[in-house]
Amino acid sequence: MAVDGDNTPTTTLAPKRERTGWYMYDWANSAFSTTVITVFLGPFLTSVTEQAAGCAIDADECTAKVYPLGIPVATGSYFPYLVSLSVLLTVFILPIMGAVADRAPRKKPLLAGAAFTGAAATVAMAFVTGDRYLLGGILFIIANIAFGAAIVVYHSFLPLLSGPDDRDRISSRGWAIGYLGGGVLLLLNLVAVMSLSQDGNPQRTLDLARWSIVSAGVWWALFTIVPLLWLREHPSASAVTTGTDRGNVLTDGFKQLGHTLKGMRAYPLTLFFLGAYLIYNDGIQTVISLASQFGSEELKLEQSTMILTILIVQFLAFGGALLLGALAMRIGARKTILIALALWLLVVVAAYWLPEGEPVPFMLLGAGIGLVMGGSQALSRSLFSQLIPAGKEGEYFGFYEISDKGTSWLGPLFFGLIFQITNSYRAGIVSLVLFFVVGGVLLAFVPLRRAILAVGNTPPKLI
Numbered sequence: 001m002a003v004d005g006d007n008t009p010t011t012t013l014a015p016k017r018e019r020t021g022w023y024m025y026d027w028a029n030s031a032f033s034t035t036v037i038t039v040f041l042g043p044f045l046t047s048v049t050e051q052a053a054g055c056a057i058d059a060d061e062c063t064a065k066v067y068p069l070g071i072p073v074a075t076g077s078y079f080p081y082l083v084s085l086s087v088l089l090t091v092f093i094l095p096i097m098g099a100v101a102d103r104a105p106r107k108k109p110l111l112a113g114a115a116f117t118g119a120a121a122t123v124a125m126a127f128v129t130g131d132r133y134l135l136g137g138i139l140f141i142i143a144n145i146a147f148g149a150a151i152v153v154y155h156s157f158l159p160l161l162s163g164p165d166d167r168d169r170i171s172s173r174g175w176a177i178g179y180l181g182g183g184v185l186l187l188l189n190l191v192a193v194m195s196l197s198q199d200g201n202p203q204r205t206l207d208l209a210r211w212s213i214v215s216a217g218v219w220w221a222l223f224t225i226v227p228l229l230w231l232r233e234h235p236s237a238s239a240v241t242t243g244t245d246r247g248n249v250l251t252d253g254f255k256q257l258g259h260t261l262k263g264m265r266a267y268p269l270t271l272f273f274l275g276a277y278l279i280y281n282d283g284i285q286t287v288i289s290l291a292s293q294f295g296s297e298e299l300k301l302e303q304s305t306m307i308l309t310i311l312i313v314q315f316l317a318f319g320g321a322l323l324l325g326a327l328a329m330r331i332g333a334r335k336t337i338l339i340a341l342a343l344w345l346l347v348v349v350a351a352y353w354l355p356e357g358e359p360v361p362f363m364l365l366g367a368g369i370g371l372v373m374g375g376s377q378a379l380s381r382s383l384f385s386q387l388i389p390a391g392k393e394g395e396y397f398g399f400y401e402i403s404d405k406g407t408s409w410l411g412p413l414f415f416g417l418i419f420q421i422t423n424s425y426r427a428g429i430v431s432l433v434l435f436f437v438v439g440g441v442l443l444a445f446v447p448l449r450r451a452i453l454a455v456g457n458t459p460p461k462l463i
Helices: 016-052 076-102 106-125 133-160 164-198 202-230 237-242 247-262 268-298 301-333 333-352 359-385 393-422 425-430 434-443 448-454
Strands: none
Touching: 016 076, 016 106, 016 133, 016 268, 016 359, 076 106, 076 133, 076 268, 076 393, 106 133, 106 202, 133 333, 133 434, 133 448, 164 202, 164 301, 202 268, 202 359, 237 247, 268 301, 268 333, 268 359, 268 425, 268 434, 268 448, 301 333, 333 434, 425 434
């Protein structure tokens, strides 16, 4: 939905230049999620933490602990705990940022502030050397919170770029361009790591990882300039209807979240599905965020192997989404998701038995992840859209996104606790079976047809 000069909402399609500007923010920020979160930061920060605990960079095993704020933490648990803490804090930021974005007459300064803050924190990883694991943890928390806040503002532009008929196409294109952008920078970093690393020089590898992280911050900041130049400001619907009579935006986000939760209680079957999704999606997100740490610390694989594996995952996710989408047309979305969850179970069990120092099995496992990752998440989103009362799509999907990010702390926390108890990454990764089993069982018992009818929608022939 666009807004014309007299503040009357319209449904005109935004110019191509403006839509391209919106796409380019996905291109910009995907470098952080791919290069930083998925590949480099886990192994890098774990190595820095091991140095702080007194272990050598190339130590086969480090049983020492670090003591942030006086709390004993196993070196292998430090990064998973940071992931949990950062996304838990993000859940308190997203409602506030959402309220500000909905009510602000100008969104681009919000996007710029959040994006450049996150990019600056990522670039500042250049100073995380030696045993500065605390600095690395603080910078990561800042960057991850800023990343989530910027995503909220970014999403709020979508209804202003087109009417309902064009929105799926525009959203999908932005998602695709984001995967491409993340893959391009990761490929460049792969070439750098393979070209510049030296056998028997672990410090060189660590330095290359640090500068790869920094490159993601530079990429993020540089390409954020494009949407800031090409996107137009649109008064939000809230700003148009309320004029200057606006409440305290710092509390509006929490008030809106409370209203949403209260309203959703009228549709318990929708909540039932959402609970199932949040459990199995937590397992998916944990595997994605900790796979690199598992590969480097447990399997002793080279950084180049892990980058190449993530590239395989990036590009196969598209094919997997199309494949599972075609399957859903034949057997229904729920059965297809359950098949995907069964494949996720095979992935985490197979990860437990992966041989140390063998890159090919790890890459094959990455190919399996790519085939099920995109489809399981895409079909979950489309199925959830059937369970939303008409006219409340934005409100419910806002809660969906907040919950998605907010509950992804549980898997890393569970993984970290298992590692702390067993000192085994293999035990930590296989423990994630619990999320796929519980989430899948709950999904199987949701009466989806009745749930769709309960919110006033017409069920599809196949569910």
